Amino acid sequence: MNGADFTLDPRLAADTALVADWALSRVLLMDDARFPWLILVPRRAGLVELDDLGSLEQAQLLDEINRAMALLREVAPCDKLNVGALGNSVRQLHVHVVARRESDAAWSGPVWGSGAAMRYEASTREALVGQFRGRSW
Amino acid sequence: MNGADFTLDPRLAADTALVADWALSRVLLMDDARFPWLILVPRRAGLVELDDLGSLEQAQLLDEINRAMALLREVAPCDKLNVGALGNSVRQLHVHVVARRESDAAWSGPVWGSGAAMRYEASTREALVGQFRGRSW
Numbered sequence: 310m311n312g313a314d315f316t317l318d319p320r321l322a323a324d325t326a327l328v329a330d331w332a333l334s335r336v337l338l339m340d341d342a343r344f345p346w347l348i349l350v351p352r353r354a355g356l357v358e359l360d361d362l363g364s365l366e367q368a369q370l371l372d373e374i375n376r377a378m379a380l381l382r383e384v385a386p387c388d389k390l391n392v393g394a395l396g397n398s399v400r401q402l403h404v405h406v407v408a409r410r411e412s413d414a415a416w417s418g419p420v421w422g423s424g425a426a427m428r429y430e431a432s433t434r435e436a437l438v439g440q441f442r443g444r445s446w
Numbered sequence: 447m448n449g450a451d452f453t454l455d456p457r458l459a460a461d462t463a464l465v466a467d468w469a470l471s472r473v474l475l476m477d478d479a480r481f482p483w484l485i486l487v488p489r490r491a492g493l494v495e496l497d498d499l500g501s502l503e504q505a506q507l508l509d510e511i512n513r514a515m516a517l518l519r520e521v522a523p524c525d526k527l528n529v530g531a532l533g534n535s536v537r538q539l540h541v542h543v544v545a546r547r548e549s550d551a552a553w554s555g556p557v558w559g560s561g562a563a564m565r566y567e568a569s570t571r572e573a574l575v576g577q578f579r580g581r582s583w
Binding site: 357358371391400419 | 494495496497504505508511512515516526527528529530531532533534535537546553554555556558559
């Protein structure tokens with residue numbers, strides 16, 4: 310598998326902090342302190358829809374979604390996890406995995422379209438990224 | 447695999463029409479004429495999160511998501527597909543697969559939380575369910 314032609318969409322880059330590169334996906338933390346929120350971006354050029362991935366890479370993405378769910382549960386206890394691949398604004402294939410609390414700013418609605426992001430303080434963001442990296446086996 | 451203890455959540459039942467039972471999932475058409483929208487509900491009791499499914503059944507669900515995406519493309523040409531497992535209101539595990547158009551009522555936002563459903567005329571709904579069933583190999 311070769312991700313040499315992969316370039317992260319600049320809008321995704323602007324809204325996130327890098328956590329790690331897993332086998333298939335770049336793992337990003339959404340820079341929105343309202344919701345513990347990871348984004349997985351398969352490092353392949355030209356992907357838009359989930360089924361643009363071949364079946365082996367789809368299975369790998371599924372495995373990484375499971376890992377992201379487990380990581381979020383450890384770092385940010387939650388009432389529900391939301392998983393979604395929308396791509397209406399940014400077409401590059403990416404999967405949101407979001408830890409939701411019944412007390413959060415958008416509950417029980419979706420996080421997408423729920424108003425402006427509230428960026429983390431830099432030190433808080435770095436600490437959180439460190440927590441994810443420390444558990445990102 | 448035994449789905450004998452499975453019961454569809456009554457809120458999902460009230461908002462949808464039955465398309466078919468696939469190997470794992472009950473396939474439902476959301477009764478909202480604004481968006482061509484299928485919902486897959488794995489027929490297992492007690493599931494809430496994606497990773498409540500074992501790995502074999504997760505792979506089966508992924509296969510059925512692919513099938514739902516292909517079906518929607520055939521029946522309702524679209525600009526983007528949205529796939530999501532949220533469950534904030536209805537906890538029973540279910541996956542939304544929605545055909546989006548750049549001219550639709552919620553574009554570029556998500557369909558969830560986008561206002562009241564506009565129910566199909568009964569004859570339109572039956573015709574659409576028939577189209578999905580005819581292609582539901």
